[in-house]
Amino acid sequence: MAAIAAVSIFVVAYVLIAMEKVDRTKVALGGAALMLLLHITDAEKAFFDERTGVDWNVVFLLLGMMIIVSVLRQTGVFEYVAIWAAKRARGRPYRLMVMLVVITASASALLDNVTTVLLIVPVTFLVCERLALPVVPYLIAEVMASNIGGTATLVGDPPNIIIASRGGLSFNDFLIHLAPLVVVLLVVFCLMCRWLFRWAFTYDPDRAASVMALEEKEAITxxxxxxxxxxxLGVVVAAFVLHPVLHYEPSVVALLGAGLLVAATRVTTQQALEEVEWPTLVFFVGLFVMVGGLVETGVIGDISRFAADTTQGRLGLATMLLLWASAGLSAIIDNIPYVATMSPIVADLVAKAGPDGQVLWWALALGADLGGNATAIGASANVVVLGIAARNGTPISFWTFTRYGILVTLVTVALATPYLWLRYL
Known part of the structure; x- marks a missing residue:
């Protein structure tokens, strides 16, 4: 009975979020409240349990990086980068998109994807304003590039950190096994952008000329x-990369960095907190509680075990099913709690399959990371970008994002299929 109630609450909440008739933060909080009210979960499980509770590492990572970005914004550095990028692209819209996509994907391989979009989105607003370009296509392309680029490394996407911990995988393991494919996916994605957003590439020679005349150094205030x-920021990034050595969680690093920056500069606490997306953070809390209810009642676990039992020890079938099932489920459930739930099952499958079974970890990572592009709530970076866009007066609807995201996910996961099969099976 509890499982039925949990599924019903989640489905209704998801539909309301997709319809966009009610503010998504209200929906998430309402769904979380019902989970608690009906005793599907309780305070202990919702707020303190690592398996079913709010992932405070994600919440505080976001908070810390938002504070750092808020301080950076006051220096004029985003205006500097915006002018620099526009000048290097010579005002050509598609060339500019490719440049921003490559920068975003590359940064996401060293930073986590949420941190990357927090840094790149303010630049995008400024450069699109300078060139009179619609900002929405660029934001969508960037967040998808961040999810693709983040797949390449251990620290690039939060699910990878979970997989590495459970599977005993190193930073170099991800580079060797996933980075080559990510490079191919990024090239394909850049080509897709030319077709997906063709309506947005209107070149304005007057605007381009005015941008070329600007001096980016003057933007620094x-x-x-x-x-x-x-x-x-450099110390924070280094600590992210050295996570396997230092053993400090990214959330701790981000908070320490934010605290150090506020304490060591003339920036006031009020100024540092001005750019924090509080509705986005609260939305994550509500979403984690709802998904935790599904985990607590065994719904996600049952689905995962059914998928595992269906393969009956056939490694090739298990790999393909895990890849596509992970992509599908990560499209509707944030990939962090999904991977947290699925990783123990994959660990058992890997142990039974022997040395060749490691391919299952790569199938899980690719499915979860790339599947996060499919919908507006599939990955943390998606939610953050949509929140920033809404705050800046250019909201991106659930379906606007999803109609592009589903196609990109299908193409990238389809390319990952022969890669896994030919290289490992």
Whole structure:
């Protein structure tokens, strides 16, 4: 009975989010409240349990990076990068999109994808405003590029960190096994952008000429604060990359970096908190509680076990089923709790399959990471970008994102299929 109630609450909440008739934060909080009210979960499981509770690492990682970005914004560095990018692209819209996509994907391989979009989105708003371009296609392309690029490394996407921990995989393992495919996917995605967003590539020679005449160095308003901010950001990035050695969670690193930046500069606490997307953080809390209810009642586990039992020890079938099932489920359930639930099952399958079974980890990573592009709530980065877009007066609807995301997911997962089969099976 509890499982039926949990599924009903989640489905209704998902439909309301998709219809966009009610604010998504209200929906998430309402769904979380019903899960608690009906005793599907309780305070202990919702707020403190690692398996079914709110993933505070994600929430505080977001909070810390939002504070760092808020301080960086006051230096004028985003205007600098916007002008630099527009000048290098010579005002050509498609060339600019490719440049931003490559920058985003590359950064996401070293930073987590949420941090990357927090840094790149403000630049995108500025450069699109300079060139009179619609910002929505660029934001959608960037968030998808961040999810693709983040697939390449251990620290690039939160699900990868979970997989590495459970599977005993190193930073280099991800580079060797996934990075080659990600490069191919990124090239294909850039080509797809030319067709998907063809309506947005209107070249304005007057705007381009005015941008080419700008001097990007003049955009920097506070050189000292910029130097301090970049120093702290550099330390934070280094700590992210050295996570396997330092053993500090990304959330701890982000909070320490934010605290150091506020304490060591003239920026006030109020100024540092101005750019924090509080509705987005609250939305994540509500979403985690709802998904935790599904985990607690065994719904997600039952689905995962059914998929595992269906394969009956056939490694090739298990790999393909895991890849596509993970992509499908990650499209409707945030890929972090999904991977957290699925990883113990995959660990059992890998143990039974022997050395060749490691391919199942790569199938899980590719399915979860690439499947996150399919819908507006499939990955944390998607939710963050949509929240920032709404705050800046250019909301991206659930279906606007999803109609592009489903196609990109189908193409990228389809390309991952022969890669896994030919290389490992």
């Amino acid at each position: 506070d050189g000292r604060l910029l130097a301090q901010s970049l120093a702290v």
